[in-house]
Amino acid sequence: AEHYYNWILQGAQAVVVQSNDPDLHPEEKSVLFFNGARSICLSPLKGVDENIGLLILGDDHNLNQEAFSSTKLRLINVISDYAASAIQRAILHERLEETFLETIVALANAVDARxxxxxxxxxxxxxxxxxxxxxxxxxxxxxxxxxxxxxxxxxxxxxxxxxxxxxxxxxxxxxxxxxxxxxxxxxxxxxxxxxxxxxxxxxxxxxxxxxxxxxxxxxxxxxxxxxxxxxxxxxxxxxxxxxxxxxxxxxxxxxxxxxxxxxxxxxxxxxxxxxxxxxxx
CATH class of the missing domain: 1.10.3210.10 (Hypothetical protein af1432)
Known part of the structure; x- marks a missing residue:
């Protein structure tokens, strides 16, 4: 399923995959969380300079029905943008904390030396x-x-x-x-x-x-x-x-x-x- 993930991350929009896709292997279905879902939507979470991850949503509607309408896909894209922004802020904050802590420890070592x-x-x-x-x-x-x-x-x-x-x-x-x-x-x-x-x-x-x-x-x-x-x-x-x-x-x-x-x-x-x-x- 790695190629699916990479494929989605290279794009900018959510993609819908059906469980009856002939190109899907059983192992891929399991990794893609198809257990109990007939359709899944994979939406990329993209930061400013890096790919953060994927938002994966499942639907168990009948395959003859449209699980993810265009309206739902637009909403999913908006949610993904907000989620990616929030996650990146959290990551940056954590990195800032780590950098600050490293700086403080370096100062403490400098005091020990003095x-x-x-x-x-x-x-x-x-x-x-x-x-x-x-x-x-x-x-x-x-x-x-x-x-x-x-x-x-x-x-x-x-x-x-x-x-x-x-x-x-x-x-x-x-x-x-x-x-x-x-x-x-x-x-x-x-x-x-x-x-x-x-x-x-x-x-x-x-x-x-x-x-x-x-x-x-x-x-x-x-x-x-x-x-x-x-x-x-x-x-x-x-x-x-x-x-x-x-x-x-x-x-x-x-x-x-x-x-x-x-x-x-x-x-x-x-x-x-x-x-x-x-x-x-």
Whole structure:
């Protein structure tokens, strides 16, 4: 039946095929959806620069009757044009989303390269966050949100100057004001991507603290999104374990002790308990 499809796609109008066409083989009848139909109408769905597919309609009227009148064919052609336009818009939107997402990931990788973390910090963070999410029996979509939030959590640092981002000493008050903007900037960068709509709030709140002393909004306890609370624990652990310009790496035991020390103040104590029981090294 492929030659029928190609033949229709090369044209611009709907074509009617009868089940008693002597040129049709049994296999072709099956592929063309002739089961239960005496006549079918194949209408091409054509985009601006590409063939999108076919609209196939069946009719079980008696072969002596006209199944698809000229009026019906005109209507089918109009429906096909509208359907092709809608499908192409959806395809273009999906491609735009994919391109935007690829661009954002590239920006996140650029931030990783600028920051003082070693290597693939964000990707290691994503693996640990997803692991904790699964242990907590979070829905699959929530685990995926955690994955993307981990990879993109510091993308807002693209707007932070290098002299602040990589400063070895203590930041000044003005420098802290700039640094504290990065979660909001990050959320603003990812929020236009439909696929990341639920990720933006996690990124925006990943520096909030359980006792309400974090930033940017001073959220407290369960007012902080669950994904952000998980990300805060995992991010702190990897930061302690990583070798950075202004800080040498520490052992797993030292990192766990630090999480325990700030459990209930900086971090959600339940998540700290789950993390410490799950991550053994």
């Amino acid at each position: 920051d003082t973390y070693t290597g693939d910090h964000s990707h290691r963070l994503a693996e640990l966050s997803a692991q904790i999410g699964k242990v907590m029996d979070l829905p699959k979509d929530d685990v995926e949100d955690l994955h993307w939030a981990s990879i993109l959590h510091d993308i807002g640092k693209i707007g932070v100057p290098d002299e602040i981002l990589n400063k070895k000493g203590t930041l000044t008050k003005k420098e802290w004001v700039v640094m504290k903007e990065h979660p909001v900037i990050g959320a603003q960068i990812v929020s236009p991507v439909k696929h990341l709509a639920r990720v933006a709030p996690i990124i925006q709140a990943h520096h909030e603290k359980y006792d309400g002393t974090g930033y940017p909004y001073g959220l407290e306890g369960e007012d902080i999104p669950l994904g952000s609370r998980i990300l805060a624990v995992v991010d702190a652990y990897t930061a302690i374990r990583d070798d950075r310009i202004y800080s040498e790496s520490h052992t797993h035991e030292e990192a766990i002790a630090e999480l325990r020390r700030f459990s209930g103040t900086q971090f959600d104590p339940d998540i700290v308990d789950i993390f410490c029981k799950t991550i053994t090294e």
